[in-house]
Amino acid sequence: MIRVGIIGLGMMGGMHYRAWQEIDGAEVVAVADADPQRAGGDLSTGWSNLPGAAKQLDMSRIRGTTDARELIAMDDVDLVDVCVPTPDHAALAIAALEAGKHCICEKPLARTAEQARQIAAAAEKAMPKGFCLPAMCVRFWPEWAWLARMVERGTYGKVLDATFRRVGSMPPGWFGDGKLSGGAILDLHLHDTDFVKFALGKPVAVHSFGRVGKTGCVDQLVTHYIYAGDGPIVTAEGSWAMTDGFPFRMGYTVNFERATAEYVMLREEPLVIYENGKAKSHACEGGDGYHNELAYMAQCIASGKAPSIITAADAAESIEIVEAEAESIRTGLRVEV
Numbered sequence: 424m425i426r427v428g429i430i431g432l433g434m435m436g437g438m439h440y441r442a443w444q445e446i447d448g449a450e451v452v453a454v455a456d457a458d459p460q461r462a463g464g465d466l467s468t469g470w471s472n473l474p475g476a477a478k479q480l481d482m483s484r485i486r487g488t489t490d491a492r493e494l495i496a497m498d499d500v501d502l503v504d505v506c507v508p509t510p511d512h513a514a515l516a517i518a519a520l521e522a523g524k525h526c527i528c529e530k531p532l533a534r535t536a537e538q539a540r541q542i543a544a545a546a547e548k549a550m551p552k553g554f555c556l557p558a559m560c561v562r563f564w565p566e567w568a569w570l571a572r573m574v575e576r577g578t579y580g581k582v583l584d585a586t587f588r589r590v591g592s593m594p595p596g597w598f599g600d601g602k603l604s605g606g607a608i609l610d611l612h613l614h615d616t617d618f619v620k621f622a623l624g625k626p627v628a629v630h631s632f633g634r635v636g637k638t639g640c641v642d643q644l645v646t647h648y649i650y651a652g653d654g655p656i657v658t659a660e661g662s663w664a665m666t667d668g669f670p671f672r673m674g675y676t677v678n679f680e681r682a683t684a685e686y687v688m689l690r691e692e693p694l695v696i697y698e699n700g701k702a703k704s705h706a707c708e709g710g711d712g713y714h715n716e717l718a719y720m721a722q723c724i725a726s727g728k729a730p731s732i733i734t735a736a737d738a739a740e741s742i743e744i745v746e747a748e749a750e751s752i753r754t755g756l757r758v759e760v
């Protein structure tokens with residue numbers, strides 16, 4: 424049994440708690456939150472823009488504490504699941520790895536690429552005793568994992584062009600302070616930058632257009648990921664500039680040589696493949712990205728095989744690309760990555 428301790432019981436802590444309940448061979452044995460009400464298992468207050476997060480924990484077999492370090496020091500915790508706001512990721516993930524624990528850390532892996540590289544160095548040192556999985560859930564999201572497989576297998580030929588979109592209104596609380604969240608470019612758009620790199624390879628450069636918003640960081644942008652030679656034309660839009668009440672949505676249109684795949688969130692059949700003049704909807708099996716990433720980590724630990732779908736160094740590199748996008752917006756120039 425993998426004994427899990429979750430630090431941070433906001434929207435993502437509640438989401439991870441719910442997902443851990445569905446995973447055989449893992450059990451949440453401890454939780455920590457700076458807020459005593461949450462540390463006591465009551466998650467009824469707080470924000471959410473996604474369904475599925477737990478609102479009440481079953482505390483009969485869970486120890487709650489307001490001190491994250493106390494949880495990390497618990498002998499019976501094998502895996503520390505870091506779900507606190509971004510600025511605390513680096514210190515807690517490094518402490519967990521140095522304490523000999525496995526560690527899952529919510530995205531973005533850290534507030535800056537420099538801090539993310541420090542986690543990557545700690546992750547390297549912790550091997551093979553402690554595994555580290557950055558929770559880049561989009562790599563595990565069924566329709567995105569499907570897309571990555573189609574690209575890799577060449578099922579529909581090579582990708583000619585692709586466009587990704589992830590937009591919504593600004594989440595409340597600490598997200599509104601770019602010094603903490605990094606703004607939409609880091610907190611939201613990173614998902615697409617990371618997925619583009621995962622599925623289509625690392626671009627040679629980025630050229631981004633956008634603006635600094637209410638957070639003081641870039642909250643609205645479009646990036647052109649530039650590939651060498653005859654590579655695909657790839658863009659992604661990210662925004663927290665939508666008006667309040669506009670529902671969060673993510674999606675893609677990917678144009679292969681022999682088919683076009685389109686995912687439109689909130690459509691009855693979100694994924695449709697257009698091929699040979701016909702439209703065919705495709706239902707991807709298997710949970711959501713949160714469940715799948717945690718189940719993957721549990722599998723890695725059980726088999727003793729380190730996570731390879733995403734590593735800390737890989738996640739740090741994605742933050743480096745996002746920082747290059749911010750530089751491109753600042754300078755108006757394309758930036759090599």
Ligand SMILES: NC(=O)c1ccc[n+]([C@@H]2O[C@H](COP(=O)([O-])OP(=O)(O)OC[C@H]3O[C@@H](n4cnc5c(N)ncnc54)[C@H](O)[C@@H]3O)[C@@H](O)[C@H]2O)c1
Pocket residue numbers: 430431432433434435436455456457458461469470489490491506507508509511529530531558560596597610
């Ligand atoms: N993967 C995704 O789709 C996704 C979605 C939303 C948020 N996130 C990320 O998850 C992380 C958490 O976001 P959230 O929306 O859950 O935030 P939140 O504000 O809902 O919750 C954060 C919780 O952490 C607690 N906390 C803060 N500092 C702490 C500390 N040092 N020790 C213990 N508890 C502490 C707070 O009391 C709060 O309960 C962020 O990095 C965010 O970017 C990921």
